[in-house]
Amino acid sequence: MAKYTPMIEQYLAIKAEVKDAFLFFRLGDFYEMFFEDAVLAARELEITLTGREGGMEERIPMCGVPYHSAENYIARLVEKGYKVAICEQVENPAEAKGVVRREIVRIVTPGTVMDARSLSETSNNYIAAVQSDAAGFALAACDISTGELYVTRLTGSFERLMDELNVYNPSELLGAAEVLERIQSGAGAMLRTAVMTVRSEESLAAAGLQPITAYFSDKQLAALPDGGREALSVLMGYLQETQKRSLSHIKHIRIYEPNQYMVMDPFTRRNLELVETVRDRTKKGSLLWLLDKTVTAMGGRLLKRWIEKPLMNASLIEERLEAVDRLYNQLMLRDDLRQSLKEVYDLERLTARIAYGSANARDLVALRASLEQVPRLRELCEGSGSATLKALAEGIDPCQDLMSWIADTIQDEPPVSVRDGGMIRAGVNARLDQLREASTNGKQWLAELERLERERTGIKSLKIGFNKVFGYFIEVTKSNLSMLEEGRYERKQTLANAERFVTPELKEKEALILEAQEGMIDLEYALFTELRDRLVGQLSRLQQLAERIATIDVYQSIAHVSAAQRYTRPTIGEFYGLEIEEGRHPVVEAVLEDGVFIANDTALTRESGSMLLITGPNMAGKSTYMRQVAMIGLMAQIGCFVPAKRAVVPIVDRIFTRIGAADDLIGGQSTFMVEMMDIQIMTEKATSRSLVIIDELGRGTSTGEGMAIAQAVIEFLHDNIGCKTLVSTHFHELAHLEESLRDLRNYCMAVKESGQNVTFLRKLIRGAADTSYGIYCAQIAGLPNSIIERSYELLNAFETRAELAQGHAESTAGKEAAATAVSRKPQAELVREAVESSPEASAPTALAPAAPEAAAGPAIQLSLFPAESPETDKSAKKTGKSDKVLEQLRHADLMNMTPMAAMNFLYELKKQLTNN
Known part of the structure; x- marks a missing residue:
């Protein structure tokens, strides 16, 4: 019986662990996808769908993306609401016996994105977990890219939970199936973009994951509200399950009561256009757009949280107003703060990447540059004259020791990759300095060898080069091959227009140079990771500093706008x-x-x-x-x-x-x-x-x-x-x-x-x-004149009937009874009843739009008085003076009368009727 190849069998076994995610399966320089994953990914990413032999008669659908550009493709899939499991080779192919061992090293989901290119600088990306019981709901929300973690208890109706969820607008929501179904059915248009992931405390416990006691102190856990521990367990368990690495930057639980903040339902937030406009759903034109003159990314995120969660505590509001007041009246101080803040990078996300193990040397240089501004910021706040800013400054830890660690170790302009060397300063490590000297001497020797070979052969275009496949070589164009000394050069590679050779002495030197370079890169990486691990132990200090700097940034932003x-x-x-x-x-x-x-x-x-x-x-x-x-x-x-x-x-x-x-x-x-x-x-x-x-x-x-x-x-x-x-x-x-x-x-x-x-x-x-x-x-708005004229004509008809019906009611029931009726019943209802009871109500020409063929004829004028009314002056009818009044009304150009002319016209008509 036919079966799949060992590699495909391995793929299927790993795919079974992540049935709800695309599996990026590492094969050499590509991440490959097979079967249904390949068909769907090819359509979503617009890449070519191919096939390969897999042991069966039919070819297996396959598509792939280069590993060096995989982040772009992963980001596109996650933006569409998909999950992506990254499967890497975890052993050296040269040492593997049989199929290379592979494991899932991370699962990227909409709520666990860490790539800066996929994240908005000034918006949080939350993942939330909901736990329900008979009395209400517990909510835990986390932004893994910054380490922020919030937990609260929501008692009462389901709408209160929806109000709070819409504050966070999570991109992924965890919980039991019945809770998620209820949220999805009642979310309106607000939460429909969130990915719903069914997870429970029991399922995560079965996966053998660490309990939350491994992350948080007993004191923090004891302060959690009812249901909060369960919601937090679901959240942290899922993050362990998907990230498969340290979560040490998530260490402080921000517990709050919902009544600490003003409550607004999703429609209120939308109608007031607090953070985005109704029409375009963009920031421009919103209150956030107006107030956001922050100069740091973390300040921008904090301002958005302030707008979405206004305070209910008068003393806390006064503290903020006091700081804004001082900055409002000190233009120079505001400008000095802005200049210093411009040099501060996104400390929250830098700290998270350090904890995550994904920070590179340039991230550490950005951290150092940010810490260099802290003493100046502290000095400005202390001298501001504001009690709020002064208290904020007193709580600032400058972290100058951390800045020194980085400044003493990392080059000012290191490369992006941590695997290419060139990161560590000279004098940090004696062995590294020796290897660098050997590498430098080797390169000088190569330059000298190239000069000697050109003199020996007389070939001016001869050069010594290097690539990762063939190592060092001497390259000679084919037109000059006859000038080489026979027996001295060993052919290594043939090109279209040149040949590449090695000599015994070049081979010997190559081994020494490559050994020095490889040892130098490995040692630099080890020194870099050692520094990064030292910084991980100081995460709390960095996070607290980031929070205070963000607050200063928000104050200056609000003061700047308020003054302007x-x-x-x-x-x-x-x-x-x-x-x-x-x-x-x-x-x-x-x-x-x-x-x-x-x-x-x-x-x-x-x-x-x-x-x-x-x-x-x-x-x-x-x-x-x-x-x-x-x-x-x-x-x-x-x-x-x-x-x-x-x-x-x-x-x-x-x-x-x-x-x-x-x-x-x-x-x-x-x-x-x-x-x-x-x-x-x-x-x-x-x-x-x-x-x-x-x-x-x-x-x-x-x-x-x-x-x-x-x-x-x-x-x-x-x-x-x-x-x-x-x-x-x-x-x-x-x-x-x-x-x-x-x-x-x-x-x-x-x-x-x-x-x-x-x-x-x-x-x-x-x-x-x-x-x-x-x-x-x-x-x-530009409606045709015929519609406008007809509208005025019909409006006059409706109003005339209403007046006549009301006058009829007053004359038959008496003024006192009519006044009582009006006070007990809305006037519009009287209008409706009057129109329905009027004898002319059945006349189609009065209420319905005129037919096209009749449009050119004169408009039918409504009677001034109800037909057969006991109060009708019959003698006036006999004299024909009422007919004369009606005739004047028919021919009156009401549309072109001024208000005064219309009043005079009505006065003359009334006088004619009165004289009757």
Whole structure:
């Protein structure tokens, strides 16, 4: 019976260990893939699919990539969400008996990437593990490239877990199958890019991996919350299983309570565009883009974490504000800090690579250059006059001994590879110096030999060269071969235009030179690894230093932006009222090329009203205004100055936003359903300390139902929660709520009309709007004039019917009864009922668009009064004066009238009817 060759059998046995990963199988200078791996990899990487004999009749599918460029191909596969297992030869082929022994040395997954080219400098790459129980969830999240490790406990609903996961946005998520399925089904669009890997504590224990007690102290483990130990075990076990090397840089567990930070759901983060824009999902145009003037990679990552997790502790916020305040007023100090920070490399990731054993000599030179800046940074912070910066400086360990180790050992400009020599300084090791001298003398001897051979033979083009296959040789062009002395030269290699020879003395010297070079490279590598191992023992010092330098960088960045944009230090504390004087939207203001941003005041207090009902036209600035209120509050809680003349900001526990239309197509939810689900979360989770923002509440359904839902939601937030609330709506009919809700105030966006022109002033003013200018916005957008004219025609028809129906109700039921009905029922519902009950409601020409052939004819004018109404003046009908009024209305050019001309026209018509 046919069977596979021993090499293919070995491949299949190793592949069985990593069924969910591509197996990069080392064969000489290539990583090869076979069978299904080869077919899929060829398609994903766009490389050639070939085949090879494997012992069976059919050829085995095969593809491969060169080992020296494998990292690029691995990165491409990992970016697509795949895992890659790297299988290396672990014994010398020359000494192997049979098939060379091979083992998996590492598994690269989306959550365990270490290659700097695949990582964003200013973003973390988290892998997270979730453990669930009856009371809630435990979460452990780690960035293996920096060594950061966070553990927390999330009690309560599943949505709270989703909120926290979206803070980390992990590229890989570990947990039991049922938990991952629930997360995947409820993740919306936020976590769908995360790779879900099923892992449990039991499966990892069966693999014989080290327990977490091997990594963390008993004191750290004892402080873990319920379920935290299990989640951490799953995470660390998986990292051991995939990395198969030291994880000594993951040594400090950052345990935190979720209530230490403001909570924001994924939609709020997206709507406020904190770290990326909604449209392009890019950094430019986000709050992070505006505030990020950091000059170190670790500072950029820390700033992003601050924005994503605003503080809830007033004293900690004041510490940050105090440091920013000092730097805000000291331009020279800020510039000095920036100059020193520019010379600091990414200490967190450098430290991780040292621990990982993947740091090269250039990484150590970068570490030395970074440590050289620490004394200056410490001096600047101590002399800043800031108590916060001074305390930060006192905790800085300059690590000057580590800097000296590197400076005394490593050359200033070493090669990239640690296997090529040229890394270690002279005088570090006596044996190395001897070997270098031997190598140098040997090369001098070779240069002298080349000169002598040219003189002896008279061949000026003769040269002595070297390659790794044939060693040293004497090369002579074929046209000069006759000039060589017979018997002296031994042919070694034939080329197209030359021959290569050796001589007995060249052979003898070659052995000495190569022995010296090989010994020199091996000794240099040993000295380098010895230094790297010494640094591994100092990882904690380096990590703490990196954290403090990153904090300094964030402070100077926030101060730099605050000073450049004329921001103000906010007053923040544990009180209720929010007061902002001349507030501005930070990002919109920053990107304005022409013109000045129109500032607006805000007062959400017990005395002046904690709920604003904002009406007004489209494009007038309602959404921008509401966002800016949320942004100012959030910026204050991260310790940043705010875009306002004065700001008194209370600590907010949660921000909820419902802004913009968004279908969840993958989840099968319409825009209206998404809005209702968001509002359900608001009504369930909001407290009196929360800030709720709802834009265009009630849209997506019929007018009557939309207004009914809008009013009910407003009443619930007002009566049951009492949170600070901003609600915008086109239902200006809801303005009557100010009369019945104590804390609600009507506001609108100011509009200036001048003839046919409308100007949006972007100014929030007291009172309710009476129109939304939707047709005007459609006109600005460029809709055809025929659509605009027809829209105005239909709008006039709808409004006339509503007025007539309301007048009919008032005259039949009495003014007092009508007033009571209006106060109990939304006005839009009256409008709808009036239109439905009107005798002209069945006339198709009044409500339906005109047919094409009738478009050129005169528009059908609606009756001014309900037919057969008891209040109709029958004598007026007989005289025909009403018909005359109707005729004048039919021929009136309303579109081209000024507001004053229209008022005069209506006055004349009314006078004619009154005279009847």
